[in-house]
Amino acid sequence: MASLTAGNRRPVRLADIAKAAGVSHGTASNVFSRPEIVREEVRDRVRAAAEAMGYGGPDPKGRLLRAGKVNAIGVATAEPLSYFFDDPFARVMMAGISQACDATGAGISLVSAANNEQLAWNIQSALVDGFIVFCIEGGSRLVELARERKLPFVALDLDSEDGSVAAIGVDNIAGAGMAARHLTDLGHRRFAVLALPFADDRTGLVSAEQVRQATYAGTRDRLTGYLRELSRVGIDTSKVSVYETANDVASTKAGLETIFASDAPPTAILAMSDRIALVALEWLSARGLNVPDDVSVVGFDGVPEAAVSEPPLTTIAQPIAEMGRLAVRAILESDGPVSRQQLPVELIVRGSSGPPRG
Amino acid sequence: MASLTAGNRRPVRLADIAKAAGVSHGTASNVFSRPEIVREEVRDRVRAAAEAMGYGGPDPKGRLLRAGKVNAIGVATAEPLSYFFDDPFARVMMAGISQACDATGAGISLVSAANNEQLAWNIQSALVDGFIVFCIEGGSRLVELARERKLPFVALDLDSEDGSVAAIGVDNIAGAGMAARHLTDLGHRRFAVLALPFADDRTGLVSAEQVRQATYAGTRDRLTGYLRELSRVGIDTSKVSVYETANDVASTKAGLETIFASDAPPTAILAMSDRIALVALEWLSARGLNVPDDVSVVGFDGVPEAAVSEPPLTTIAQPIAEMGRLAVRAILESDGPVSRQQLPVELIVRGSSGPPRG
């Protein structure tokens, strides 16, 4: 049978049933939005007319224009839509966002697009009261687009130096420092870093110059945190390999190959995301290296998967869900000054880190 | 700093900048929607005015009303919003939906609500071109609400006998039959069933009478499929315990306790969802029972987690993502007859099933 929603077309508006019921459109509107102020007899007549004509209730499109508020927040990313359901970090974040939205009755609109033009259009035409912007790759462009909409928006996990952007994030330098400190305390002296992207579309060992020109301040800050802590115990940080990955399996494995091709391989790996760290765990195990006896690994993020890996991953946990909740609140109550917030991170020690051999 | 989106208020409309630039609103509109038909000089003038007045581009609220199409589909469920990001089945489904939406540039609006009133309102006021309804608990109410909107909608995983509802699902009877058949072929003769809900807010062993009065036809069909196949090999199905769970950890464990309290415990468990099956695996292992030597377990759904459990789970895989994709297409091309579709299921044999001991 056909989609059964369509008699033919549906040009049946509130005005139509008002006419059919012999009342003004004002009254007809009241029947639906404030039935208590309409006389019962009239109310029933209008409802009967609506029923008879197959009226589906006041069209939100019309209401919206008058009301002004959509009661939904947009969550935007430059990744494909499925990112929200696949990526562990995104999922925890979305859970936090969901919770805050549920509490206030707001809806969630997922906004994304593969190509840039589509993305621009989608952001420009999203029916939302504000945006939460997921800043992964292409973050700055997203922020730019969101800002153009002149709607409240909050950037998540972005450490742009642009102070005019409201952002919720963590202290990457301090967090990375905690990770490095944990490993130096255990006695490690030979390190390698598996980094998130410093710039778009590039992977491989990075030079100091490339770090200086990083597009992604968050990545740079984490590296700063690592290296600062390492130099405190006298390690020559110029000898620490920093391999830039795309936060995916392939580039991470390539990085590990590179790093372990050295004749003085590291005893400890600092991974800038749990995702990278988990790939490393797998790669090391396949390679026959024991974690943590041969190599220690410390991640960053604190996604749930990190707790159940083999071995469980030591990591710097961000309050991911809380960040999501805060972002929603910042948008819905976007009257007061929201500005940038930094939430605390926490070192969670699990099985993937231990003293170096010997 | 303040939310920086608000100079004060934003009463700056297209008409305002039209006036400022000294053109009609028709022309001003064209500058944004079809810039190529406006003379360059005028175009620049209007754009300059927009820039100067802090105009954020044509408000989609206004455009929407005129255009009629929202270009977004709503995904509705009676669970809290976080369900979409937590539940493995939902996540795979959403991945399929995402993919189809990405391909067509449509957005996704998540619609849900804890309490029923809020849910009704949210559905009535959702700005979408159609609904995909996740029919878990409270499915019939959801379908009812969606239907009242008179928008195209598709029910997922619903086996209501109501033929007037467009639905996409699988042949539950046949699928369950395959699961049972697999186990009887292996030689099993003592079974227990861990069922999904037959009705709301109830768990425990179910009677034939309760099955007959089931609210959820899908659950009933799966049970029918199981039992029919079992009786084919001469098993007295009246002796098979059927424990109704809430598809969560607590009720599943309670069911297992009950089932294994018997003096003739089953050698095989038919679980109506992978989620239930995975809990069973864990419980059995904690109880010191070996899977599959002591007890075989077969799930239903084919979620990714089932492939990596210990042991990997034998299950009846539904084409979950494909169902999501089809649902989106059914809504976006809701001209032709969509009606109900049944997709094939597949038995995937993994480590959780084997011949009974002895």
Added chain:
DNA sequence: CATTTTCGTTGGATCGATTCAAATTTTGCT
């Protein structure tokens, strides 16, 4: 019975854009 109140209803204004036929200006050609 005259006068307030109260209750329900009406219809115009408004939300912010897009569309399109008609009016106007430019351009192209002879």
Added chain:
DNA sequence: AGCAAAATTTGAATCGATCCAACGAAAATG
């Protein structure tokens, strides 16, 4: 210059509701 064709611009109509001041009728009050 004169005129047709092409390119731009205009302004009214429309999308589908909600809001609200004003109004008429019924009920309460003096």
